[in-house]
Amino acid sequence: DAGVIQSPRHEVTEMGQEVTLRCKPISGHDYLFWYRQTMMRGLELLIYFNNNVPIDDSGMPEDRFSAKMPNASFSTLKIQPSEPRDSAVYFCASSSDLDRKDGYTFGSGTRLTVV
Amino acid sequence: AQKVTQAQTEISVVEKEDVTLDCVYETRDTTYYLFWYKQPPSGELVFLIRRNSFDEQNEISGRYSWNFQKSTSSFNFTITASQVVDSAVYFCALSEPLGNTPLVFGKGTRLSVIA
Numbered sequence: 001d002a003g004v005i006q007s008p009r010h011e012v013t014e015m016g017q018e019v020t021l022r023c024k025p026i027s028g029h030d031y032l033f034w035y036r037q038t039m040m041r042g043l044e045l046l047i048y049f050n051n052n053v054p055i056d057d058s059g060m061p062e063d064r065f066s067a068k069m070p071n072a073s074f075s076t077l078k079i080q081p082s083e084p085r086d087s088a089v090y091f092c093a094s095s096s097d098l099d100r101k102d103g104y105t106f107g108s109g110t111r112l113t114v115v
Numbered sequence: 116a117q118k119v120t121q122a123q124t125e126i127s128v129v130e131k132e133d134v135t136l137d138c139v140y141e142t143r144d145t146t147y148y149l150f151w152y153k154q155p156p157s158g159e160l161v162f163l164i165r166r167n168s169f170d171e172q173n174e175i176s177g178r179y180s181w182n183f184q185k186s187t188s189s190f191n192f193t194i195t196a197s198q199v200v201d202s203a204v205y206f207c208a209l210s211e212p213l214g215n216t217p218l219v220f221g222k223g224t225r226l227s228v229i230a
Contacts, residue, residue, distance in 0.1 A: 033217055042222035043206065055215065091160065099148050099212035103162035111158075 006092050006107035013114055018080040021110045024073055025094030033093040033104060034067055034077050043091070049075065082114045117142045119209050121221035128197050129229050136192045136224045138207030144168075149183065149190040150208040150218065160206070166190065197228045 005024040013019050025032045034046040047057040052069045060067070064083070069075040079086055089111050093104040118141040128134045140149065151163040164174060166183050174181045178195045194201055204223045210216060 031217070035220075043220040045217060045219065048217050056217075089158065093160075097212070098215065098217055099165075099167075099210055101165060103150050103152070103165055104218060105162075106160040108159050 004092055004094050004105050004107035006090075006110050008110060009108060010111045011113070013082055013112070015083055015114055016081045017114075018078065019082045019086075019112060019114075021077040021090050021092075021112070023075045023077070023092030023107060025075070025092070026105055027073065029094035029096050029105070030072075031095045031098065031104075032069060032075050033095070034075070035091040035093065035106075037089040037091060037109070038087075046077070046090075079112075082112075084114045087113050117144075117147075117209050117211055117216060117219050119207050119219055119221035121205075121207055121224050123224045124222070125225045125227070127227045127229060130199060131196050133193060133195050134197050134226065134228075136194075136205050136207075136226065138190045138192065138221060140188050140190065140207070140209045142188075142209060142211060144211045144214055146211070146213050148210045148212065150210070151181065151190075151192050152206045152208060152220075154204040154206065154223070156203070163192075194226075197226075199228050199230050202226060202228045 007022045033048040035043050037043045046059045047067045049069045067077045089109045091106050091109045093106040095104040120139045147168045149166045153161045171183050180193045182191045204225045206223045207221045208218045210218045
């Protein structure tokens with residue numbers, strides 16, 4: 001089991017550019033979560049999916065953010081256009097259920113810097 | 116709405132000291148789960164423990180122990196005889212599975228253990 005795989009690990013982009021973050025969850029996990037970590041706000045849930053269907057996207061900050069899960073093994077988080085305040089570490093996590101005994105499994109994160 | 120408060124932003128201790136990290140939570144559900152995660156300097160999020168709302172027994176795992184008290188809505192984490200390798204950011208989190216609410220994190224406590 002390779003764990004949750006996120007790419008890229010680091011992304012530096014210019015303001016106004018489109019950014020796409022990618023996540024491959026653990027096989028068999030029905031839930032996928034996108035979190036954002038900043039110094040000011042800590043770890044915030046952006047959106048989560050169950051069986052590839054978005055369940056709650058109330059944490060998505062603006063229309064510039066969108067997330068998709070076209071199949072059980074892949075999800076993307078897109079920011080278009082990006083802004084400097086989007087700079088953060090974005091984590092993807094997966095789980096077999098909302099209250100899994102061993103918690104959610106997190107990827108290594110994507111550190112996004114928008115200049 | 117659910118909320119997790121970690122009032123201690125940063126703690127610094129000398130190696131071999133004991134240290135307690137505080138966590139206070141708010142929830143309206145009677146069924147909920149509490150978690151602690153560790154984020155070492157490398158950045159990944161490491162699951163430490165999950166406790167359900169019906170089990171108030173304290174938990175001990177090596178130098179780590181957790182004290183869950185429903186009367187004060189607290190789930191505190193103690194590290195005994197701290198070591199430099201314990202230096203990390205520690206997050207407390209809450210989930211409410213019956214309300215379909217995934218993990219909500221506190222803002223974290225940064226622990227520095229000085230040799």
